[in-house]
Amino acid sequence: MKPIDTIDRVLLIDDQAIVGEAVRRMIAAQMTALGGACEYRSVQDPQQAIAAAMEFKPTVILQDIEMPGLNGLELLPLYRAHEQLCDVPVIMLTGKEDPAVKADAFARGASDYLVKLPHPVELIARIRHHSRGFRMQLERNAAFEALRASEAHMKAEINRAAAYVRSLLDPPLDGHVHADWRFVPCEALGGDVFGYHWIDEHHLAAYVLDVSGHGVGPALMGVSAMNLIRSGSLEPDQLIDPTRVLLALNAAFPMMRHDGMYFTIWYGVYDRRTRELAWAGGGHPPSMLLRGGDLIKLDSTTYMIGVSDEYEAPTMRMTIEANDRLYLFSDGVFELHLLGGGIWGLENLESFLRAHPAEGILDAVVNETTRVMLEGRGISATDIPAAAMTAAWDDDFSLIELRFN
Incomplete structure (x- = not known):
């Protein structure tokens, strides 16, 4: 100065x-x-x-x-x-x-x-x-000008980091399973990462994880955890077993060695031969399976990754039927503050998923949650379309859809 x-x-x-x-x-x-x-x-x-x-x-x-x-x-x-x-x-x-x-x-x-x-x-x-x-x-x-310049530089760096995280996300998938997603990084950069890939010709892995806190540190930790899952560090027989994956992640990311950070995760493996879905979750919001008009919650089976050396992660299993739809998401999708207090919540997300047709559901959820978020900030309905163009989210928004043929 x-x-x-x-x-x-x-x-x-x-x-x-x-x-x-x-x-x-x-x-x-x-x-x-x-x-x-x-x-x-x-x-x-x-x-x-x-x-x-x-x-x-x-x-x-x-x-x-x-x-x-x-x-x-x-x-x-x-x-x-x-x-x-x-x-x-x-x-x-x-x-x-x-x-x-x-x-x-x-x-x-x-x-x-x-x-x-x-x-x-x-x-x-x-x-x-x-x-x-x-x-x-x-x-x-x-001083204010120096602060403004520093904030602008920091925001540019955060945007670069967000763009890097986005570049690592898997492209849409077609075939035996159709997979697609929507991701909106928050203003401060959160710790959401997700992905899906074929472990071998029979097994498809899908996961979403959310690191505690915001900023570059949580984002880097999320990317590190994602790389461990998909880089080949884990053997295929480990990757097809959700319990072993969560145990490996818990051993690799103890919060005492990662600046007090931990993360939640939902990890599932689909076997296309038996149509069995196996999953385990570590403190993460439930994934939701839509079957016709019914919605089935696939809850987490243990607590967060990294908080304790003593860790158990039971695997749950269910059979997938044709045309089932599975939704994985982070808490940024439903923890939206309402104007009168409280949050929008899982119940409203469930109701919206049930009521909306499958076609275009991802964009529909983005539009609806954006509306709820802006209304919670006191923005009138007439101003929401313009405000939505530049809306800054309080937390990462991650939503993944798997459709089983």
């Missing part, structure tokens, strides 16, 4: 040369007596006030009211409308002690009002007071 000049710089706008000289002597005498530095300039032509201020860069402007061509009251709004002069304090220095004129001056943007010529001690005290306030404002503005 560029250092702020500490020298008081006084610009006088007064058409009388004798006043300009008198003020110069008052300032010089006081600065000699009190110590300190002050630069001074006077301008007699009010038409040159803006140009002189731009060149001299005063910390305070002393200004007469009654001047030919352009009076001091008319100059005030010109300063306040100028990008580089709008914050410079202006002290009206005039021979009139008129309350109505004072009120008008303050209404137009004056910072102070003195009847000339004031006592030198008072004049210097006001110059120093307003100059100090102006420098403090410059320092605040510089």
Whole structure:
């Protein structure tokens, strides 16, 4: 951040040369007596006030009211409308002690009002007071600008990280099982990752996990866990067994060695020969299986990954029927704050999935949850379509659909 000049710089706008000289002597005498530095300039032509201020860069402007061509009251709004002069304090220095004129001056943007010529001690005290306030404002503005630049840089880095996470997600899948997804990263970057892949020609793995917290750390941990699942670090016989996968993840990511972070996960394996779905969940919201008009919850079977060395992860099993639809999701899909308090919740998500036709369901859920989220922030129904274009989510939104042929 560029250092702020500490020298008081006084610009006088007064058409009388004798006043300009008198003020110069008052300032010089006081600065000699009190110590300190002050630069001074006077301008007699009010038409040159803006140009002189731009060149001299005063910390305070002393200004007469009654001047030919352009009076001091008319100059005030010109300063306040100028990008580089709008914050410079202006002290009206005039021979009139008129309350109505004072009120008008303050209404137009004056910072102070003195009847000339004031006592030198008072004049210097006001110059120093307003100059100090102006420098403090410059320092605040510089700090805010530095903060804005830092936030913009951080946001750009977070967006890059979010784009990287998105690039790692699996593309839509067709064949024996159709798979697709929708992902909306939150403003602060969360820890959601998910995926699906054929372990071998018979077994399809599908999973979603959510690391605690927000930021680059949780995102990196999520990517690391995803890579462990799909990179070949685990043997195929491990990957087809949800219990062994969760045990391996719990051993690899103890929260004591990962800055206190843990994650939830739902991991399932579909065997297309037997049509059996095996799954285990570690503290994650249930996946939902839609079969006709019925909805079956596939609950987690144990607690979160990384919180304890002693860990058991039972595997549950069920038979998949033709045209079943399985939905995996993170809590960002349903933990949406309502305007009157509370959250939208799993029950509303269940009802929406039941009621909506299969075609276009992913986009329909995104649109509905976006509406709920924005209404919860007090945005009116008429403004929601425009607000939805730039809506920032509080948590990652991850929704995966598997359709079994």
